Amino acid sequence: EVIITSVLADTYKAIFMDFRDKHYIMRMNDEGEPLLVNVEKNWLDKYKVSSCFINSFGDTIIGWKRKGIAIYNGNSIKEIDKIGQVFGIAEDGFNNIWIASWNGGAGLSPPGGLFVIENNKAIRLNKAYNMNTIMGWSAFFEKKQNLIFYGTLDEGLYKIPNRFFEYYHPECFNETNLSVTDIEIDADNNIWFITDSLLVAWDTNSFKKVKLNKFYEVRLDHEINSGRSDDLNLRLNNLNEHYYKRSAHFAGIEFDNNNDLWVSAKGLGFFNIPVNNIDNIIFHSTNDYRDFVFDDADTLFQCHAWSKNLRKFIHFKKSNKFISYRDSLHPIFSKHLINYKNEVWACGRISGVFMLKEGTLRAITDEDTTINKMVNDICFDTEGYAYLGGGDGRIEILSPETRVKIFEINHEEHDNSVQWLKISKNRLFAGYSDGLRIYRLEDLEAKKTNCQFFNTSEGYSVSGVNSSVVDRDGDIWLATNDGLVKIVTELFVGCQFQQLITVIQKVEIFNKDVDWKQYGQINSWSGLPSETPKLAPDQNHISIYFNTLNYNNTRADLYYYKLDDIDKNWIGPSDKKYVVYPNLNPGKYRFLVKSKNELSGLTTEPAEFKFVIRTPWYRQIWFYIFLASLVTAIIIVIYNVRVRTLKKKEERKRVIMQKISELETKALQAQMNPHFLLILLILFKTIFLTMMWMKHLLI
Structure with missing residues (x-):
C-alpha cells in the first residue's frame, strides 16, 4: 500500500517519500543488503509529499498536498500555495525553480500548470507560453542548451526556453488591445509608453493611464482660457475637427534633461508633463512636433515623414523660431530621429541617412553609395561607433569621428530586414524580421560575425516592433503591436551555449x-x-x-x-x-x-x-600467390614435357640417321669390286695421256 512519489539519494542512503504520510530511509548494511527504516517524527509528517527536490543551495523542496510547495532550509519551512498538486520540480542554470503542477479539472483552484518561483511567489506561466493544459506532470532542466522541458498528461511535452524574454500583454494593463507606438524610460527607471489613444506610466508594480481625451480637454481648456475671444469659435471648430474627424492620436514622447516628459499629439499639439506627475498635463504649443528628439543641450530637433527639412528649435519653450537644414539633392522625409551627443541622425524613408553635426548636414548615403538607403534604426556603442540597421538585412558600422564605413554584417543567405538595434552589456542586440541576433562587440571589432540566434523556439516571439529603449539596468524594452517585451540582457552574459x-x-x-x-x-x-x-x-x-x-x-x-x-x-x-x-x-x-x-x-x-x-x-594476396605458383608449376611441367618430347624425337632421328649411314656405307662397300677398280684405273690413265698430248701440241 506504499505509494512512492519521490526518491532522494546520496552515497550513504536513500529517502523515499510516501504520499500516505510515511517516509523511509534505506541504508546499506555491511553485507551490502538494504535496510528500510520508517522515519518517525519528521518535518515531513504534516505534508502529503507528491514530489521532492534538493536545489543547489541544499534546500529541500517538496510538493505539498494539492496546495503547492514547502521549502525547508534546515531551520525553517516556507510554504507557497495556490499552485496545485506538484509532481515536477526543476532548477535551471540561473537557480530559478520551475514547478509542474496538476489539478483535477477546469475551474478548480488552484489551477495547475507551469510555474516559476520568484521572490517566494509562484508565477503562473501558462498564458505567457500560450499553454492551456492544467495537467503538469514533470519538469526537467537540460543543461546543454539551457532549456526547461515541461511534461503534461494531456498535451505532451513542452520545450520552455530560459526567461530571456518577458512579455507584457494587453491584459497586464487591463486592455484588450495594446499597440504600443513609442516607449521611453525616465531617470527613476519607470517606463512610459503610448498607443494611439493612451499614455501609460508604469513602475513594473503599478501603472497609471491617461487617455487621449484628457489631452483634448487640456487643449480645450487652454483655448477657452487663453484670453482671446475674437476667433474662439474658429479655434474650437478647428480643434474639434482635428480631434473627431481627422483621427487625432499620440505621435511621440521624449524626456528632456530635467526628466520632464514631452508628448506630441497629432491634431492636439505639444504637451509637457513635469517630473513623474502624469496627472499634471500642461499644454505647450499647437505645433505637435511629430518625430522629435532633444540633444544634450535640450535643443529640440524635428522632422516628420513628409518634411524635406530638419528643423532646429533652440528655444522651443519660448519661441517657435527654428533653423532649417536641407540637403540640396534629397528630401529627408524622416521616419526616425536619433540623438547621440552632438550629433542628430535622421533615417530617411527613401533618401538614406542624414547626420547634422555642428551646423553641417551630411548625406551619409551620398558620401558612400554602398550604405543602405533604407536604414530602420541606429545605435551607438561607448566608443562612438555607429551601427546602422538596414531593410536589406545589413548592419553597417561607421567609425566614431569620420563616420566612414569600416565593416558590415551581412547574412546574405537570409532574406530579412533589421527592425531595431540596441547595445547593452557589451553586446549588439539586433532585431531581425526572422528573429533576434546577438553579437559580442569584441567579435565585431575583430570583424567576426559570430552570433547567438533566438526566434520562437527560444522564446523570442516578436513582430511589429515600433520602438525600443534601454533602461537603467541595461535591459531592453520593445514597443510592439501586442504590448511590451522585456529582454533581460544580464541572462545573455551568463548564458554560454555548449557545443x-x-x-x-x-x-x-x-x-x-x-x-x-x-x-x-x-x-x-x-x-x-x-x-x-x-x-x-x-x-x-x-x-x-x-x-x-x-x-x-x-x-x-x-x-x-x-x-x-x-x-x-x-x-x-x-x-x-x-x-x-x-x-x-x-x-x-x-x-x-x-x-x-x-x-x-x-x-x-x-x-x-x-x-x-x-x-x-x-x-586476396594468398590467392594470387597460390594462383601464380600454380601457373608457374604448370609452365614448368609443360616445359619439362616438351623438353622430354624433343629429346625423344632427336633420339629417334639419330637412330634413324645412324641406320641410314650404316646402310649407305654397306652399299658403298658393296659397289667397290675388282672390275670397278680396273675401270677407274683405265679412266685415270686415259685422262692423263690426253692432258700430255694437249701440252705437246701447245708447245
Missing part, C-alpha cells in the same frame, strides 16, 4: 536494418558496434542516417559529410539526414559527419562510423 552533438542514428545494408550484435559488442546508446565491424564482400551497399541533438531551430541544421578515400572534400551543406554509398570496394572506411546551424551559427564536432568490407577470397 551541439551530431550522432549517427542508424546504418543499413542494402536498405535493411542490421542486427549489429552479431558483429560484437554494441553501444547501448546508438545500437551500433563499439568496435569496427567487418562486413562480407557482398555487403557493400551502405546507408547512413544521422542527426544533431539540437532542440532549437532544428530545420536550420545543415550537414557536411565525407567518406575517407571516396570523398576528397566535405560534401555539403545539405539538409539531408542520410547518405547512401553503393558498390563500395573492399577496404577500410571511416565516415564523418558534422553540422552547422545556419541561424545560430552553432557547430558540432564530427561523428564517425568506421567499418571494413572484407576482400573476397579470390582477390
Whole structure:
C-alpha cells in the first residue's frame, strides 16, 4: 500500500517519500543488503509529499498536498500555495525553480500548470507560453542548451526556453488591445509608453493611464482660457475637427534633461508633463512636433515623414523660431530621429541617412553609395561607433569621428530586414524580421560575425516592433503591436551555449536494418558496434542516417559529410539526414559527419562510423600467390614435357640417321669390286695421256 512519489539519494542512503504520510530511509548494511527504516517524527509528517527536490543551495523542496510547495532550509519551512498538486520540480542554470503542477479539472483552484518561483511567489506561466493544459506532470532542466522541458498528461511535452524574454500583454494593463507606438524610460527607471489613444506610466508594480481625451480637454481648456475671444469659435471648430474627424492620436514622447516628459499629439499639439506627475498635463504649443528628439543641450530637433527639412528649435519653450537644414539633392522625409551627443541622425524613408553635426548636414548615403538607403534604426556603442540597421538585412558600422564605413554584417543567405538595434552589456542586440541576433562587440571589432540566434523556439516571439529603449539596468524594452517585451540582457552574459552533438542514428545494408550484435559488442546508446565491424564482400551497399541533438531551430541544421578515400572534400551543406554509398570496394572506411546551424551559427564536432568490407577470397594476396605458383608449376611441367618430347624425337632421328649411314656405307662397300677398280684405273690413265698430248701440241 506504499505509494512512492519521490526518491532522494546520496552515497550513504536513500529517502523515499510516501504520499500516505510515511517516509523511509534505506541504508546499506555491511553485507551490502538494504535496510528500510520508517522515519518517525519528521518535518515531513504534516505534508502529503507528491514530489521532492534538493536545489543547489541544499534546500529541500517538496510538493505539498494539492496546495503547492514547502521549502525547508534546515531551520525553517516556507510554504507557497495556490499552485496545485506538484509532481515536477526543476532548477535551471540561473537557480530559478520551475514547478509542474496538476489539478483535477477546469475551474478548480488552484489551477495547475507551469510555474516559476520568484521572490517566494509562484508565477503562473501558462498564458505567457500560450499553454492551456492544467495537467503538469514533470519538469526537467537540460543543461546543454539551457532549456526547461515541461511534461503534461494531456498535451505532451513542452520545450520552455530560459526567461530571456518577458512579455507584457494587453491584459497586464487591463486592455484588450495594446499597440504600443513609442516607449521611453525616465531617470527613476519607470517606463512610459503610448498607443494611439493612451499614455501609460508604469513602475513594473503599478501603472497609471491617461487617455487621449484628457489631452483634448487640456487643449480645450487652454483655448477657452487663453484670453482671446475674437476667433474662439474658429479655434474650437478647428480643434474639434482635428480631434473627431481627422483621427487625432499620440505621435511621440521624449524626456528632456530635467526628466520632464514631452508628448506630441497629432491634431492636439505639444504637451509637457513635469517630473513623474502624469496627472499634471500642461499644454505647450499647437505645433505637435511629430518625430522629435532633444540633444544634450535640450535643443529640440524635428522632422516628420513628409518634411524635406530638419528643423532646429533652440528655444522651443519660448519661441517657435527654428533653423532649417536641407540637403540640396534629397528630401529627408524622416521616419526616425536619433540623438547621440552632438550629433542628430535622421533615417530617411527613401533618401538614406542624414547626420547634422555642428551646423553641417551630411548625406551619409551620398558620401558612400554602398550604405543602405533604407536604414530602420541606429545605435551607438561607448566608443562612438555607429551601427546602422538596414531593410536589406545589413548592419553597417561607421567609425566614431569620420563616420566612414569600416565593416558590415551581412547574412546574405537570409532574406530579412533589421527592425531595431540596441547595445547593452557589451553586446549588439539586433532585431531581425526572422528573429533576434546577438553579437559580442569584441567579435565585431575583430570583424567576426559570430552570433547567438533566438526566434520562437527560444522564446523570442516578436513582430511589429515600433520602438525600443534601454533602461537603467541595461535591459531592453520593445514597443510592439501586442504590448511590451522585456529582454533581460544580464541572462545573455551568463548564458554560454555548449557545443551541439551530431550522432549517427542508424546504418543499413542494402536498405535493411542490421542486427549489429552479431558483429560484437554494441553501444547501448546508438545500437551500433563499439568496435569496427567487418562486413562480407557482398555487403557493400551502405546507408547512413544521422542527426544533431539540437532542440532549437532544428530545420536550420545543415550537414557536411565525407567518406575517407571516396570523398576528397566535405560534401555539403545539405539538409539531408542520410547518405547512401553503393558498390563500395573492399577496404577500410571511416565516415564523418558534422553540422552547422545556419541561424545560430552553432557547430558540432564530427561523428564517425568506421567499418571494413572484407576482400573476397579470390582477390586476396594468398590467392594470387597460390594462383601464380600454380601457373608457374604448370609452365614448368609443360616445359619439362616438351623438353622430354624433343629429346625423344632427336633420339629417334639419330637412330634413324645412324641406320641410314650404316646402310649407305654397306652399299658403298658393296659397289667397290675388282672390275670397278680396273675401270677407274683405265679412266685415270686415259685422262692423263690426253692432258700430255694437249701440252705437246701447245708447245
